[in-house]
Amino acid sequence: MKSLFIENLTWEEYADITEDNVLIIPIGATEQHSLHLPLSVDNVISVNFAQRLAKELNGFIAPALSYGYKSNPTSGGGPLFPGTIDLNGNTLTILVQDILNEFLKDGWKKIILLNSHYENQAFLSEAADLVIKDQQEEFPKIVLASWWDNISEDVMPQIFNERPFRGWDLEHAAITETSLMMYFEPHLVRYELLSEEGLENVPKYQRYPVSKTLIPSSGNLYTSISSSPEKGKIIVDNVIENFLVFFKEEFMIEQLVF
Amino acid sequence: MKSLFIENLTWEEYADITEDNVLIIPIGATEQHSLHLPLSVDNVISVNFAQRLAKELNGFIAPALSYGYKSNPTSGGGPLFPGTIDLNGNTLTILVQDILNEFLKDGWKKIILLNSHYENQAFLSEAADLVIKDQQEEFPKIVLASWWDNISEDVMPQIFNERPFRGWDLEHAAITETSLMMYFEPHLVRYELLSEEGLENVPKYQRYPVSKTLIPSSGNLYTSISSSPEKGKIIVDNVIENFLVFFKEEFMIEQLVF
Amino acid sequence: MKSLFIENLTWEEYADITEDNVLIIPIGATEQHSLHLPLSVDNVISVNFAQRLAKELNGFIAPALSYGYKSNPTSGGGPLFPGTIDLNGNTLTILVQDILNEFLKDGWKKIILLNSHYENQAFLSEAADLVIKDQQEEFPKIVLASWWDNISEDVMPQIFNERPFRGWDLEHAAITETSLMMYFEPHLVRYELLSEEGLENVPKYQRYPVSKTLIPSSGNLYTSISSSPEKGKIIVDNVIENFLVFFKEEFMIEQLVF
Amino acid sequence: MKSLFIENLTWEEYADITEDNVLIIPIGATEQHSLHLPLSVDNVISVNFAQRLAKELNGFIAPALSYGYKSNPTSGGGPLFPGTIDLNGNTLTILVQDILNEFLKDGWKKIILLNSHYENQAFLSEAADLVIKDQQEEFPKIVLASWWDNISEDVMPQIFNERPFRGWDLEHAAITETSLMMYFEPHLVRYELLSEEGLENVPKYQRYPVSKTLIPSSGNLYTSISSSPEKGKIIVDNVIENFLVFFKEEFMIEQLVF
């Protein structure tokens, strides 16, 4: 069976892919994720979602982007943590522009930018817009989506059964990301280092130059206690289900036969 | 009495301003705001908040930036509406970088980027970060803030007493912005055109090329019915109160004597 | 009656404007103008000329650009004066490119860049050229004009009746600009601070790094004595008359009926 | 034992790394490699060399860069092959500048850019130079190296025992790269598709617009017949030995104790 990852294909196998196929570009970051999770969390999550999505959508996966936009202190701990390797906004935008242009030249009509690093969002939008804004036709089409925007309301109480939900900004290395990592790559989780620590009052503004004084020294923004692989699975199943609804609609995929 | 707007000062009067003064740069957009509000809504709101804030903080107001980043279909109606005049992300960033650099050279130590156009946010952050990231000292300090992030939880029911709050994305030309305009510049509101129209299901993703098919032809994302100048005043008083708490702390302003 | 300023229009009112209408973009600077005039002189002059021109040409006025290119010591006092807030050349060019592109997409065919800050000129030309240089048709057309280039020879003696004309470079905060401000916005003029001070010998070269040693500490390049609102009116009437001749020709406006 | 890949470390584990450690950034491309090798060849080779080098040098490995500069027809088959996803030169340069700047801020003193895609070279040099050219001290130091430049003369006859060496340009998907892949990741090689096909006369110039007419339709530049995992091992052992000589000298590593 053909690999879902285009990097494993020869150019001839790759050229065989048809216009109906979906290309998924996983996008993450190299960023601190508290004491219990590795720097790769956002990449791991994007690639794993991409794999599940590829199976459902007749999709293929491009090499992931492992470096993302600057971590924000109040949603990612910020650039001052060691191991947080940030790109400037314009760099991320032109990098994604180049990659999109190349895949469009290869004939892809349905492209997903699958992002798991919140701060990337505006610069990915900008890239997609700059590449395709003068196009009159509906296709090729580029869709930008993130898992946290697509969890159903009614699933939330299952995740936040022991600790309350305090906003997506704080879900950095907290219950949802930790549960996803426990489900996707449990060997990368330092279980013994989960902690209750977190931010008491979240600032409602940004200040520059950034500092680390706003957040706990661990980099934790909110508790990871009560995370579990089961919760990870609940999130994944629910998000994939929700993803499929609009991806199928946007990409005019009625019934997939493999 | 000296004007709060630096543009009305001579260079000598301006040079007289001390390091303790705060500089407020109001930032908005030129963007469609449904059938009942003018293109200038975000500028009007920024400048009016700036005036109230200036009085409280011993502040002065820089010439406003009237053009902003691209309107997003699901939070501003999108670039396809006539009258929505958008800058590219990088343009906004280097424009603000240049302006910040110049004000810093003039000696300002306490600068507020007061933003009322949601989509500007990431590109303003980037500008502030690029200008000041290598600075070791705490001051000069640049703070980026928006009114909608700073409404107290307990005030929300007073605003959304007749219609439910459905998220800040949809509050484009809806109850809060309309109420603010009724309070700040009532002559610019077409009262007879307020409408119940809005978006039923808000997309949880972005797609490119952008289109107008996602939203009502009016550009309305959510109802403006139930807006009032009284609600505008409630928002303003509450936001200014909340603003003052953190601006005074960040700028180390203990007790202002004028 | 419809506002001449598009910022006061709703998008629907704005969309109503036809291809025959002229769009005027007023461009100025935030720059020292000696001890008797405010930092906003160039903006005030551009906006006021725009209003008069709009009435004559069936035109509308876009939000003004309040920050301009670097002040030159020998024509504006230079960047070292407090309150002179300068953009880099490339920043001004891409800012104007973005704005022109957006207005062109909205369908405007006749656009005026109305500039009152000498140093902006080359970078505005570059923006207009970059935006439209590959266009084969004559329309849309962008015209760049400044008031000082369009005063009739025979009017000059009326302005410089008491003091000789010593070149446009020196007319910074001098007789013409002061007279225009007295006519347009008299409350912004510090009448008591008009002075005879000026530059004796104007350098015929530019040197870097720039310094303030070349010019008087006031920022005055030439005397403002003998300025009057009457002279301001003479300039305005004459310039508007001259403007109309070529704008009507370039924009193929034969007879305006409102 | 600590992972060699920093992406698997938490920020605290990563912060534990000392100034004496070496950081290796593997750089490749997503590019056609004939009918028998996958698009990922350059990345696979860079990462595998990085692992061996890391063990010898007390080194750690950063997330790899999977997209490279434009493939050249006469050394990589060119941009017109499906699956060749190229970055513009400036994009690659500023991407690497950003990443280098971030790692330097984290305190790394000894950085290796380990490149396996020939065309990347000039743009990687430019990035390293721009980041560090104003530094007066010898450290931090960035070294850029490629495996093909570091095979000993006396090893060549062992590799090219059945087919003659015809220049490194042609060694794209040919004997050396195929042997390396057979040694590193044999499951990614389509053994049955090795072929004798190749380019007869190599052009001594470049022409634009690029075309595919210069090279065989397979993308083969030179024969891959006679490749073997044993030859792969010979290359690796030899190159690592040669690498160590100058890396130890440049990084002043006398005797490594782990």
Place this chain on the structure above:
Amino acid sequence: MKSLFIENLTWEEYADITEDNVLIIPIGATEQHSLHLPLSVDNVISVNFAQRLAKELNGFIAPALSYGYKSNPTSGGGPLFPGTIDLNGNTLTILVQDILNEFLKDGWKKIILLNSHYENQAFLSEAADLVIKDQQEEFPKIVLASWWDNISEDVMPQIFNERPFRGWDLEHAAITETSLMMYFEPHLVRYELLSEEGLENVPKYQRYPVSKTLIPSSGNLYTSISSSPEKGKIIVDNVIENFLVFFKEEFMIEQLVF
């Protein structure tokens, strides 16, 4: 004797030059100059002035910049003439920035940008400013000068004895440039093609897209009749004399001994 042109020196001879020496960078354009003058006029004039100046100032001459900023229709005939090869503004600026940075690193303290293409001016100023604006010391110093700004008032009647002076804009391929070419490089002048042709009414604005309809098909903006090598010599002698006054003052050159 040592060549005045650094390109003819070895690096050792070049390194011998002291801090007191002046570096002159001649800057021109490749641009139509009517039917009687070659495309190189601006370069020829810059280089010849540079030679004379070098002899007087203990100066050396850098390789000239032969391509300049866009020709303006009303001062150079415009970009639509064949043979007018224009750089974008930003290109010229960063080109000159790079070159200035390199010469500054080599230790030059006194640099002249000697420009003979009017339209270059703003972009050369921008380059000099960007390179040196954060410097606190007076030296190194960069001076930008053009010959036409430095002709004495009392010399003008000698040049315009048969035809009136109608402004420097029109002096493109007209009396002054033609006379300079007759003096500097007479073999490049087509004497039989001098003509009386010219522009009747000079537009007082710029319009885009540019066209050739504003000017005579020859590219002539004003008559070249009455040009002579004698007038060329008068201009050169006078300009060099005026140049020396301020160059000596700016560069603190009291008495030159060779």
Place this chain on the structure above:
Amino acid sequence: MKSLFIENLTWEEYADITEDNVLIIPIGATEQHSLHLPLSVDNVISVNFAQRLAKELNGFIAPALSYGYKSNPTSGGGPLFPGTIDLNGNTLTILVQDILNEFLKDGWKKIILLNSHYENQAFLSEAADLVIKDQQEEFPKIVLASWWDNISEDVMPQIFNERPFRGWDLEHAAITETSLMMYFEPHLVRYELLSEEGLENVPKYQRYPVSKTLIPSSGNLYTSISSSPEKGKIIVDNVIENFLVFFKEEFMIEQLVF
């Protein structure tokens, strides 16, 4: 007879050139070339080859580019030598893009970038690619070529009869370049300073920040002893012959009649 150099033509003479003509753009550098050769070596060589080529190909020569990309220590001595005036990579690329775009607009169909500075190569390729990559037709066509890539194998022993060939990297100011200068411009060679000095072991990597410690203080990378004008002529005759083969083929020049 018409000059081969377009700078000596009037615009009308230049416009007379037909689509069949070839345009040659000579590209060099301003760079140290040991103690016996001037900074201009690469420019002199490019221009001289261009002249010979122009005569054979019905070609014309554009103004040369005298500043090139950064000298590399191991192939040019590096940027730290006085007199080596380097452009950043992106600067060279956009400079050449602008110039190519302008010549293409003038109607040239056959353009040669004739380069004699090794380090320029990647950035010239990038420029040509960016300018023309979206073109579907075969013409206009841009060809990039360098003399050292086009010396026949069987000619090499005649050049390296007394000293062995040690690679093109080392042929900086060595036997081939010195012989070419002796042939082209003997008065620019300091014959008494030829030396045997050179680099013993050539580094197989690049390190940053660059230093001069890798190479002899003279800047010599390899001996220039045994250079002669006769060898220069052999190289020129051979390279021109080889050049003509592929230029005629690429440009579809069957039989040239003048």
